[in-house]
Amino acid sequence: MSAPIDFSLDNFLPYKLVKTAEHVAGGLARLYEEEFGITRPEWRILATLGNRDGVKAKELSAETSLDKVRVSRTLASLESKGYVCRVRDQNDHRAAYLHLTLKGKELYQRIVPRALEWESEMLAGMSAAQYRDLFKALDLLLAKADGVTPSPL
Amino acid sequence: MSAPIDFSLDNFLPYKLVKTAEHVAGGLARLYEEEFGITRPEWRILATLGNRDGVKAKELSAETSLDKVRVSRTLASLESKGYVCRVRDQNDHRAAYLHLTLKGKELYQRIVPRALEWESEMLAGMSAAQYRDLFKALDLLLAKADGVTPSPL
DNA sequence: TATTGTTATACTCTATAACTATA
């Protein structure tokens, strides 16, 4: 007879990560859905364009971890809300540069401080060192999960 | 004119968490979907019952972060696959104790070692202290996200 | 032929409410 296995879901890394991510990101999502009327993918694209205006859809897809289908649909909805406009690339008529409109920039300027405020509340009990180590650990896991073995720290 | 905002999605905690969780948990999910033919919620319930046999659906819901609807449906599919059986509570005929069948226990015994092996590969580059700190940080965030202010570490 | 982006389709997940049978 084999020895009983000692395994608890609650101490299992993937479950812990998913649960924490859902609760943390879910709280913020409620904030910008209820307070600013935008969805999660809309927020991701808005955040990216606020930081790097004029990128193309393909780059947006890489930056936001949204596939090209979702980017296309999210851009359509952001455009219909008046937050984003497209400027066709004159050298490659398939693609377009994406820009925030004035209204989009204004929304970005209102959301970011609230998001940062929310983040710092979330991190309130954590030291700067803990925060740095958390990000380091997450980066390590991300790289491992994607099959990249990073150079040692 | 206001100063330009320095904000990058990639350094923003909720995004980082979600992205890491998706990549990490996604890799494992492929493992037990392809190798063992069970879905994520099925795995969560199997893992819980393997550890705490005979709990009721309501407790399963709390343990697995799945709502009662999903628990009910997942139990139905696990039952139809022959991994789980129900024993009505004689004192409360609304509820039932959930048990792994022999086939369910056998599956659990095969999956857990693979899952732990996969986890340790994922944690390979991380020291014991880093691992402990990561879990501590995740617990802290989870408690904060759920609005509980835990006692200081 | 390959690439950018869009449209279509189907499948899963999530959230809610309505329902049953018990208590």
Add this chain to the structure above:
DNA sequence: TATAGTTATAGAGTATAACAATA
């Protein structure tokens, strides 16, 4: 009235494939 669990339904998210326009 409240609770354990089920069924029904609609909305959102996800994955894939087919497609149009352009390179």
